[in-house]
Amino acid sequence: MKAYMIILAALLSGCTANITASSFIYQDKTIEKHIDLNKISIKLKSHSPLINLSGVTLTTQDGALLKGIKLLHKDARINIVFFGGNGMKVNKSHDILNHFALLPANIVWFDYRGVGASKGMNKLTILKFTEGCPKCF
Helix, strand or coil: CCCHHHHHHHHHCCCCCCCCCHHCCCHHHHHHHCCCCHHHHHCCHHCCEEEEEEEEEEEEECCEEEEEEEEEECCCCCCEEEHHHCCCHHHHHHHHHHHCCCCCCCEEEEECCCCCCCCCCCCCCCCCCCCCCCCCC
């Protein structure tokens, strides 16, 4: 009973937490200068007759530069745009491309904004989209 009273007192004492977008969206402290295509190519050596690997960039509407890679398969039947998991970077997680290279698919993989080699924002925010909002879509 005493333990419950302590927990209740702690809950009622006004404990607070500051939850922001950066609390649950990973962002690197420093941005990588480039994606290491040579290192990635070495990992894909056994699949080289079927694929062509190159870098790709995309400038967002507000000027942020996203960097990624493009794996073009000679016999592709589908195109896939891939964004890795939260904090997954092309330079550090590119071994997954060995699996993708086995598929008859073209793959484009970008680092998320503020992760890996992609430029971040000064302040991370989350937009709220509402139904019927003319500026949202």
